Amino acid sequence: GCYSTPRAPGCQPRAQGPGCCPACPVSWLLDPRAWGSGCRPHKDPNEALVIAVTTRAIFNLEEEHQLFLTKGKEEYVKYQQVNEDKPLEQGTAFAFIQAVQFVNEKLLERNPEEKGLFDVIILSNNSPESGMRIVKSAKHHGLEISRFCFVSDEDSTQYLKSHNVKLFLSADRTDVCNALQRGVSAALIFQQEVQTPSTQLRVVFDGDAVLFSDETDRVFREKGLSGALEYERAMEAVPMGEGPLKAFAMHLGKMRKKFSQENSPIRTYLLTARSGRNMGIRALKTLREWGLAIDEAFFMDGAPKGPLLSQIQPHIFFDDGLHNIQGAQDIGIPSALVPCDC
Numbered sequence: 582g583c584y585s586t587p588r589a590p591g592c593q594p595r596a597q598g599p600g601c602c603p604a605c606p607v608s609w610l611l612d613p614r615a616w617g618s619g620c621r622p623h624k625d626p627n628e629a630l631v632i633a634v635t636t637r638a639i640f641n642l643e644e645e646h647q648l649f650l651t652k653g654k655e656e657y658v659k660y661q662q663v664n665e666d667k668p669l670e671q672g673t674a675f676a677f678i679q680a681v682q683f684v685n686e687k688l689l690e691r692n693p694e695e696k697g698l699f700d701v702i703i704l705s706n707n708s709p710e711s712g713m714r715i716v717k718s719a720k721h722h723g724l725e726i727s728r729f730c731f732v733s734d735e736d737s738t739q740y741l742k743s744h745n746v747k748l749f750l751s752a753d754r755t756d757v758c759n760a761l762q763r764g765v766s767a768a769l770i771f772q773q774e775v776q777t778p779s780t781q782l783r784v785v786f787d788g789d790a791v792l793f794s795d796e797t798d799r800v801f802r803e804k805g806l807s808g809a810l811e812y813e814r815a816m817e818a819v820p821m822g823e824g825p826l827k828a829f830a831m832h833l834g835k836m837r838k839k840f841s842q843e844n845s846p847i848r849t850y851l852l853t854a855r856s857g858r859n860m861g862i863r864a865l866k867t868l869r870e871w872g873l874a875i876d877e878a879f880f881m882d883g884a885p886k887g888p889l890l891s892q893i894q895p896h897i898f899f900d901d902g903l904h905n906i907q908g909a910q911d912i913g914i915p916s917a918l919v920p921c922d923c
């Protein structure tokens with residue numbers, strides 16, 4: 582299970598001030614600062630926007646993963662122990678987590694008592710003995726991770742609900758599908774080259790089968806474009822169903838509303854293949870019905886999304902189309918696939 586649950590003797594997770602936590606087991610090292618002075622209080626999991634990432638999503642562990650697959654667990658653990666002090670390189674979701682941390686700083690500048698912060702958990706199939714390298718890497722990179730969960734071979738997604746996770750990013754397709762089936766917003770991360778974007782957190786959502794349900798996609802597959810257009814016309818007054826990323830987008834939107842348009846450290850985008858003329862109205866009506874404010878919406882009418890993405894330079898781009906994901910990866914945009922065929 583998760584290492585944050587059992588409390589070791591003498592371990593004070595809420596302790597503040599110099600020297601708190603250093604004697605605690607791995608998982609109680611609440612954030613990098615917990616090693617020394619200035620420990621921060623534990624974030625309130627009921628008010629925080631909890632994001633869980635797996636180690637292979639946030640760090641580049643491709644070589645190590647290959648070793649695990651070819652040589653087995655024992656060799657892998659040995660390798661990770663020997664290289665414990667060698668920090669792991671940044672993975673695809675790293676910049677996103679860093680940007681989330683930047684938003685936290687802005688939230689605390691605005692209100693030092695703010696409880697609605699991002700809270701990042703690292704979920705890992707590593708055992709605690711091979712996990713030390715991960716904890717040390719997080720510290721090395723200055724990542725503020727509240728909990729490290731080393732869950733060995735189990736289905737790690739069983740802990741998502743109890744940790745109140747609102748977004749789960751993993752490099753394992755089965756993990757992502759399990760999370761989606763549990764009703765948690767989730768997406769699949771691939772190892773890729775990433776350009777370092779701006780500090781402002783920028784998140785781009787696709788529409789159909791990501792923010793919205795895949796109802797119109799299904800009509801399109803069955804009846805073609807004219808069928809889909811006819812369906813949209815008939816359904817214009819009816820809001821679209823909820824897609825797998827809707828819940829996360831709503832929480833992000835709530836956080837976004839704390840800031841004004843000009844000084845927001847968060848910017849959200851809708852980037853959909855829909856045409857604005859024929860299929861835009863229903864999408865916009867749905868957002869309004871949900872009360873989800875998106876900063877910018879682009880209706881591409883089937884045109885490639887790459888050029889706009891390279892202009893926006895988001896920290897993460899969610900899409901259910903593999904061709905869109907690949908196009909984004911080619912230009913260094915951190916991309917997350919929302920599988921629609923789990």
Ligand SMILES: [Mg+2]
Pocket residue numbers: 787788789790791900901902
């Ligand atoms: Mg789509």
